[in-house]
Amino acid sequence: MKLVAGCSLHFEVQDESPLVLMLRPRSGAGQWIISETYDLVPPVPVVEYTDLYGNLCQRMTALPGPFEIHTEATVQTAEDIDVDPGAPLTLVQDLPDDALLFVIPSRYCPSDQPAISKKAMEIVADVTPGYDQAEAIRRWINTNIAYQYGVSDATTSALDTLQHGKGVCRDFTHLGISFCRSLSIPARMVVGYLYDLKPMDLHAWFEAYVGGRWYIFDATQTEPKGNRITVAYGRDAADVAFMTQFGPMTLTRMDVWVRTDDGTDE
Amino acid sequence: MKLVAGCSLHFEVQDESPLVLMLRPRSGAGQWIISETYDLVPPVPVVEYTDLYGNLCQRMTALPGPFEIHTEATVQTAEDIDVDPGAPLTLVQDLPDDALLFVIPSRYCPSDQPAISKKAMEIVADVTPGYDQAEAIRRWINTNIAYQYGVSDATTSALDTLQHGKGVCRDFTHLGISFCRSLSIPARMVVGYLYDLKPMDLHAWFEAYVGGRWYIFDATQTEPKGNRITVAYGRDAADVAFMTQFGPMTLTRMDVWVRTDDGTDE
Amino acid sequence: MKLVAGCSLHFEVQDESPLVLMLRPRSGAGQWIISETYDLVPPVPVVEYTDLYGNLCQRMTALPGPFEIHTEATVQTAEDIDVDPGAPLTLVQDLPDDALLFVIPSRYCPSDQPAISKKAMEIVADVTPGYDQAEAIRRWINTNIAYQYGVSDATTSALDTLQHGKGVCRDFTHLGISFCRSLSIPARMVVGYLYDLKPMDLHAWFEAYVGGRWYIFDATQTEPKGNRITVAYGRDAADVAFMTQFGPMTLTRMDVWVRTDDGTDE
Amino acid sequence: MKLVAGCSLHFEVQDESPLVLMLRPRSGAGQWIISETYDLVPPVPVVEYTDLYGNLCQRMTALPGPFEIHTEATVQTAEDIDVDPGAPLTLVQDLPDDALLFVIPSRYCPSDQPAISKKAMEIVADVTPGYDQAEAIRRWINTNIAYQYGVSDATTSALDTLQHGKGVCRDFTHLGISFCRSLSIPARMVVGYLYDLKPMDLHAWFEAYVGGRWYIFDATQTEPKGNRITVAYGRDAADVAFMTQFGPMTLTRMDVWVRTDDGTDE
Structure with a gap:
């Protein structure tokens, strides 16, 4: 599908604030x-670099006063994600080598x-090692963790989420990754856009390496859904924050949109 | 300056042709x-990867029939290039470490x-080692090599150009790089766009590492000119071809443009 | 100083166990x-790769039965570590770019x-930003955290160590790194050998990026000490485990030594 | 086989000479x-870095007077190289992505x-595309190019070698690589040691990417021979010079040896 996805960030900057953004899909x-x-x-000088995972990062320093960032991309995406029940454990x-990190x-x-x-052992007790384990994990989270705003924050770990039983896409993802890794299945975090997400927001999901390749798993969804736009990969939210700020500035408004190229279905 | 730069390539593809393009500035x-x-x-699947120098490369396979590529970027560029007469040899x-390659x-x-x-020794005979050597080389080429189309091709080396005394931007660049390297000054090729280039085309120039950093040198120009858009860096044209094709296809038309954002000065 | 440093690991392997080792200094x-x-x-096939941080990693699969690894290096080291009181915050x-990760x-x-x-704010309350902050952190840990075996394990975080007030070199290092990062000072973990360490063991310390470069800090020592051999760098112990095992095997004995080249001072 | 391979280089250094060496196999x-x-x-400070191809490079500055480098490695090598007649063209x-460079x-x-x-087209006229082409090239060179010292130097290209019909391992390798690449088969240069090479010296051969992997080809040998130690990979001798010097120094003596671990068969 041809999607138009983007976000607008409005800040009030109290004092010069270095920023690192990850808002450019590749x-x-x-x-x-x-x-x-x-x-x-207003425009400020930007330097773009590639981090250890290959993500494009934009460095800049926001100046005191109002500051806005507007990004939008038109992207040809895959309608469906690959699923492969029974794919064996790798x-x-x-x-x-580069999967070991995960x-x-x-x-x-x-x-x-x-x-x-x-x-994790409980969840996969009778499950065929490999893809089906990752899928069992995904499904368990979807069923047993309540999607709820306001119960987690930037310091919440998967252990916290397991204990509280609630969270948002970031927390669902961290938990899925943690379960997989505890079984020696490489798992990484993906942040990006998902078409038809409700409510619309920047999204996060995970990928697990089974059957010789990476597969997409999204514990927030009941069914496999395609039309995703990957913005960044990493070990967890520490690596793939869409914004890391190092100074006093306040996000006053944020809009995120994903629509089809013909303007429908925002 | 805010520039709009782009190019259109029209091909007639005789048979399936793998292509690698470098047409995306970073x-x-x-x-x-x-x-x-x-x-x-028509749209074809594309994979983008980063080469050893950090350039974005687009891989695809063109299918038989007409095939077109249209790229355009709006870019904030620097009005001027840095010059630093007297900067010492590094x-x-x-x-x-990463300059040694050059x-x-x-x-x-x-x-x-x-x-x-x-x-090269002749050209820099009485010149202060460093920036002034690279500049003397640039000026010598600008003065002594005739800018002429049709005298060089894709296999022409700097040695050929030195012998024939003629060439285009690619040849001027190769000669400048060769002279610098023979003096142990790292030099690399840059391909991209230059505002107000006459006639307009994809352009090439070189950078030399002196005084502890890379400086821009363009032997095709009489004066230092800014408003450049870098598309790729490499050792020479073998590394930074805007297109490398591996099948039977013919470029039937190519347009290149660089204009200011307000539409003037194409 | 010319040092001879090495370690021997003796395992009893119950079943085929993939291993990743980091035991080769560069x-x-x-x-x-x-x-x-x-x-x-016995000899087994090994593949060596370089991880994201540039560390050499050795992959192999240990087979059932006894398995031993013996490594030793003769290394020319620096007698002293650089110290630079007053060096400003960067x-x-x-x-x-590559320090941002830390x-x-x-x-x-x-x-x-x-x-x-x-x-961290308490510790550096009246301290000049930069080197002196990292040094104040190092000294605070050296003074306030008790060096004690058996109180921490592989899951102990810096927060745990801060709460319990006890730990080993790994914990001291994690705490130092955490304090630095909370002040936006990049800090990374180093594992390796330290001459004259008592008791002798594989060691860990941290480096902080201040005054435009990385400096060594070792919270386990009262005075700056040189003659260190770096084996690996990383964000924390998760990145730089000298051994990561993925199967049932037991470390039955481990010896570590660092001596001068003439055989004295083991 | 367990091999002991090494070399000794003796220099007379006239003035401070920066050096880059590639003498450390990985x-x-x-x-x-x-x-x-x-x-x-005498010992001088050395910095080791990894080049774009992953080779370990040692940088140092030799001081006026005699200077010696002695390296030796004990290496477990493969007895045989893989051959795979009929493996298809990739x-x-x-x-x-990383083969495209070649x-x-x-x-x-x-x-x-x-x-x-x-x-190249002549040589592979009736040959199955893929492995057999690379092997036909290898055999053609072995048969048609005379192995002869003193006819080529550091500036000799494969085109020169093709015209003169003579050369050493470096030239054989460059020619094999050039033929392969002209057929869109990736080919890279390898430098290292070969057991039982006569006369003993640092050696060079090439690898071609066919049938989905790299295979070894050595145009200087009549039969496939294993027991090779790779020191460095690159595009050609410009990338993998075992020594690149940037100052006035003279190699006065060079010894190379490869023997079995038990001391026989030097």
């Missing part, structure tokens, strides 16, 4: 960026915590 | 990509050929 | 590997936890 | 570095020269 295997706009009001010895614990995915691995 | 220290369009007619032992010879810049280093 | 700015031995008994906007929280360094930043 | 898929020695007499569209021409492998592609 063309890749599953998506082609047909056109893109990235506008700063043994650790067969993982590509089996170790990270800030919000403490997969080394006994409570995480204990629960 | 935001960086000297330029900010405000918006961008990259359209393929000794080899003080070069950053002192060794490459396909079209055979800086190890005695004829190249002999002439 | 020559770098501060150390030159004169000679090195890396022996596996502002976030002036950090190199200001975000990680598994064992949850610098985003309010308890961490609150304590 | 453990990898086909070889395990059991032990290694790298000694400089189409350009199916190549991994189809473009380079300094000593001007595969874009019509004389190269014409001859």
Whole structure:
């Protein structure tokens, strides 16, 4: 599908604030960026660099006063995500080197915590190792964790979410990743846009490496859904914050939209 | 200056032809990509990857029949390029690791050929080592090599250009790079757009590492000119071809434009 | 000083166990590997790769039965570590791109936890921003955290250590890193060898980026001490485990040694 | 086989000379570095970095007077190289991104020269595309190019070698690479050690990407021979010079050895 996705951020900047943004999707295997706009009001100098995971990061310093960021991309996306029930576990010895990073614990995915691995073992007790384990995890989260705003914040880890039983897409994702890693299945966080997400917002989901490749899993959805736009990959939200600020500035308004190219279905 | 730069390529494809394109400028220290369009007619699947130098490369396979590529970017550019007469030579032992690559010879810049280093020594005979050497080289080429179409082709090296005394921007650039490297000054090729270039075309120039940083040198111009958009960096034209094709297809038409954002000065 | 440093690991392997080891120091700015031995008994196939941080990682699969790893390196080290009281804070906007990674929280360094930043602010209350802050943090830990075995394990985070007031070099390091990051000072973990460490073991310390470069800080020591051999860098212990195992195997014995080249001072 | 391979370089240094060396093999898929020695007499500070291809490079500055480098490694090597007659051509569209670099021409492998592609077409006229083409090229060179010292130098390209019909391992390799690339088969240069090479010296051969992987081809040998130690990969000799010097120093003596671990068969 040809999608138009974007976001607007409005800030009130109290004092010079260095910022790192990740708001530029890259063309890749599953998506082609047909056109893109990235506008700063007022304009400030920006340097773009690529982080360790290959994400495009934009560095700038916001100046005191109002500051706005407007980005929009027209992207050719895949209608469906690949699913592959029964795909076998990829043994650790067969993982590509660059997948190994995604089996170790990270800030919000403490997969080394006994409570995480204990629960993961329960969830996959009778499940075929591999794709079906990741899917069982995804489904368990979708069924057992309540989607609820206001119960988690930027410091909430998957362990917290497991204990409280509530959270938003970020928390669902952290929990899915943590369960997978505790079973030695590489799992990584993806942030981006999802068509027809309700309510519309920047979104997060995870990918697990099984059957020799990465597959998409979204614990917030009941069914597999395509038409996703990946903006960044990382170990968890620490790596893929859409914005990291280092100074006093307040986000006063944020709008996110994903619509089809012909203007319908916002 | 806010520039709108782009190009259109029209092909007649005889048989399935894999292509690698480098037509997507990246935001960086000297330029900010405000918006961008990259359209393929008819659409074909594309994979984008980053090459060893950090350039964005688009891989695709063109199908038999007519095929068109349209790209355009709106870019905030620097009005002027930095010049720094007297900036000292950076000794080899003080070069950053990633500059070392640019002192060794490459396909079209055979800086190890005695004829190249002999002439370079002549040109810089009484010149202060460093920036002034690169500038003397640039000026010598601008004065002594005739800008002429049709005398060089895709296999022409800097040695050929030195012998024939004629060429286009690609050849001027290769010669400048070769002279610099023969003096142990790192030099790299840049391809991109230059505002107000006459006649308008995709352009090439070089950068030399002196005084602890890279400086822009353009041997096709009499004066330092800013408002450049870098699309790719590399050792020479082998690395930064805007298009590399691996099948039977014919470029039937190519348009390139650079204009100011308000539509003037195409 | 010319040091001979090494370790021997003896395992009893119950079943095929994939392993990733980081036991090979690399020559770098501060150390030159004169000679090195890396022996596996019985020999198994090994693949070496470089992780995201540039560390050399050795992948192998241990087979059932006894398994031993013996590594030793002769290394020219720096007698002293650089200290630079008064070196200013490097502002976030002036950090190199690859240092930004080291200001975000990680598994064992949850610098985003309010308890961490609150304590860090206390410690550096009247201290000049920059080097002196990192040194104040180092000294505070050295003074206030008790060096004690058996109170922490592989899941212990800096927050745990702050609460319990006890730990080993790994915990001291995580706490130092967390405090620094909460002040927007990039900090990274180093694992390696330290001459004259008592009791001898694999060691860990941290580096903080202030005054435009990385400096070494070791909260386990009362005075700055040189003659260190770096084996790996990373965000925290999750990145730089000297061994990550994915199967049932038991470490039955481990020896670590660092001695001068003439055989004294083990 | 367990091999001990090394070299000694003796220099007379007239004035401070920056050097870049590539003399440190890395453990990898086909070889395990059991032990290694790298000694400089007199010792000078060294910085090691990884180049774009992943090779370990040692930077140093030799001081006036005699200077010696002694390196030796004990390496577990593969007895045989893989051969796979009939393995199909990997189409350009199916190549991994990082193989694309090796189809473009380079300094000593001007595969874009019509004389190269014409001859390559002749050689593979009736040969199945893929492995058999690379093998036909290898055999043609082995049969038709005379192995002869003193007819080529550091500026000799594959085109020169094709015209003169003589050369050494470096030239054989450049020619094989050039032929392959002119057929859109990725080919790269390897430098290293070969057991039982006569006369013993640092050696060079090439690898071609066919049938979905890299295969070894050595045009200097009549039969496939294993027990190779790879020191560096690159596009051609410009990338993988075992030593690049930037100052006045003279190599007065060079010894190279490869023997079995038990001391026989030097």
